Amino acid sequence: MSGLNLDDFINDIDRPDVAIRRDAEEWRATHGPRPGALGRLDDLGEWLTAAQGGVPAKPVAEPRLVLFAGDHGIAELDVSGRAAGTADALARAALDGRSATAILARRFGAGLRVVDMALDCDPESLPKDVTRHRVRRGSGRIDVEDALTAEEAEEAFRAGMAVADEEADSGTDLLLLGDLSVGGTTAAGAIVAALCGTDASVVTGRGGAGIDDLAWMRKCAAIRDALRRARPVLGDQLQLLATVGGADLTAMTGFLLQAAVRRTPVVLDGVVSAAAALVAQRVAFRAPDWWLAGQASGEPAQEKALDRIAIDPLLDHGVTTGEGAGALLALPFLQAAAELWADLPEHGDGAAEGPAEAAVDDIT
Numbered sequence: 001m002s003g004l005n006l007d008d009f010i011n012d013i014d015r016p017d018v019a020i021r022r023d024a025e026e027w028r029a030t031h032g033p034r035p036g037a038l039g040r041l042d043d044l045g046e047w048l049t050a051a052q053g054g055v056p057a058k059p060v061a062e063p064r065l066v067l068f069a070g071d072h073g074i075a076e077l078d079v080s081g082r083a084a085g086t087a088d089a090l091a092r093a094a095l096d097g098r099s100a101t102a103i104l105a106r107r108f109g110a111g112l113r114v115v116d117m118a119l120d121c122d123p124e125s126l127p128k129d130v131t132r133h134r135v136r137r138g139s140g141r142i143d144v145e146d147a148l149t150a151e152e153a154e155e156a157f158r159a160g161m162a163v164a165d166e167e168a169d170s171g172t173d174l175l176l177l178g179d180l181s182v183g184g185t186t187a188a189g190a191i192v193a194a195l196c197g198t199d200a201s202v203v204t205g206r207g208g209a210g211i212d213d214l215a216w217m218r219k220c221a222a223i224r225d226a227l228r229r230a231r232p233v234l235g236d237q238l239q240l241l242a243t244v245g246g247a248d249l250t251a252m253t254g255f256l257l258q259a260a261v262r263r264t265p266v267v268l269d270g271v272v273s274a275a276a277a278l279v280a281q282r283v284a285f286r287a288p289d290w291w292l293a294g295q296a297s298g299e300p301a302q303e304k305a306l307d308r309i310a311i312d313p314l315l316d317h318g319v320t321t322g323e324g325a326g327a328l329l330a331l332p333f334l335q336a337a338a339e340l341w342a343d344l345p346e347h348g349d350g351a352a353e354g355p356a357e358a359a360v361d362d363i364t
Helices: 008-012 018-029 040-052 073-077 087-095 100-108 150-169 184-196 213-233 237-244 247-261 271-283 300-309 325-343 355-363
Strands: 063-071 111-118 174-182 266-268 291-293
Touching: 008 247, 018 040, 040 325, 063 087, 063 100, 063 150, 063 247, 063 325, 073 184, 073 213, 087 100, 087 111, 087 174, 100 111, 100 325, 111 150, 111 247, 150 237, 150 247, 174 184, 174 247, 174 271, 174 325, 184 213, 184 237, 184 247, 184 271, 184 300, 213 237, 237 247, 237 271, 247 266, 247 271, 266 271, 266 325, 271 300
Parallel strands: 063 111, 063 174, 174 266, 266 291
Antiparallel strands: none
16 A cells, blocks of 8 residues: 555554553542542543643543544345444434434434545535545445455545544544444454454344344355455454445544544454454554443353453443444443532542541541
C-alpha cells in the first residue's frame, strides 16, 4: 500500500502515563472510602486519570459515539437478519433520532456521528457530512472476491484516521465506537478466525439482528470460504482488511490507531469494533491500553477477539442490538468513575469515612 506505513504506529503510540497512574493510586489512597471499596470504579478511575494525563481525573465532558456505516456483499447470501443493502435504513434511523442508539445517546449526553464508508444507497440521499468519506457503494462479497481494492483500503484507513483527528481536535474526551452494517458480523468473524487461528464454526454467531439455524449454517460456510482467502495475507494487516474486511472495518481500524496516537480513550461496542481492534493490536501492541470494551454482546467472535486483546467487557446484560448500544450503556459507569475520582474528599473529612470508622469514632 503506497504512502501508508503501518509500522509508524509502533513508534507513534505510547501507553497512558505510568507515572500518572502511580500518582493516581497515591491520590486514591488518601481520598474517599478505602481503596478497592468502589470495585471496578476504582480501576476505571485510575485508567481515566492516566489517559487524561492529570491527577485527579476530570469529569467526562464531551463523549461522542462514532458509527461507521457500510453494506457488505456477503449479505447477499442471506447470512443476516436484515436484507442485503439496507444498512442505510439504520443510518437514517440514527440520524433522525429514532433508533435505540440515538435515544440512549440523548439520555446520556453523548454526541452521535454517522460516517458512511460503503452504504449501498445513493449518496445524495444522506447529508454530505455523513457521506464525504465514502469509499465505495457496498463492500465486495468476501467469500469469492476482495472486499476492497488496495487503493480503497488505504483510502478507508486514512478516512478513519481523519475522523479520529477531527474528534480529538474538536475536544471530544471519550470516544465510543460502533458500526451500522448489514453483513458486518460475517466479515468480523472471518477476521477474528484468521487472526486467532480458529475454525469458522468457533466464531460464527447470530448477529445483532438474530438469525435462524439455516442462516447460521450459511454464515458459517461464508466465513469458512472467506477464511481460506484470508490466510495467505495474514502478514499484511491492511491487505487482510481489503481481502475479507470492508470499508467500515478498515476505517474503524485506522480510527482506533489514530485515537491512540492522539491519546484519546475509546470504548468498543460489539463484534465488529472488536475485530477492528484485534487488527489494530497486530499493528501496534500498545494501542489497546487506550481502549475499553463496553459490553459482552454474546457473539463468540467478540469474546475470542477481546480475550486475545486481554480486555474484559464492563457489562454483560444480553444486549445484542449492536449499533453502538453496548458502548453507550457503559458510558454512565465511566462517567460515575470520572466524577468520583474528580471529587472524592480527603480522608479526615467526615464525608470520606466509612461506617466502620464512623462507629469507632462514636464509641470513643
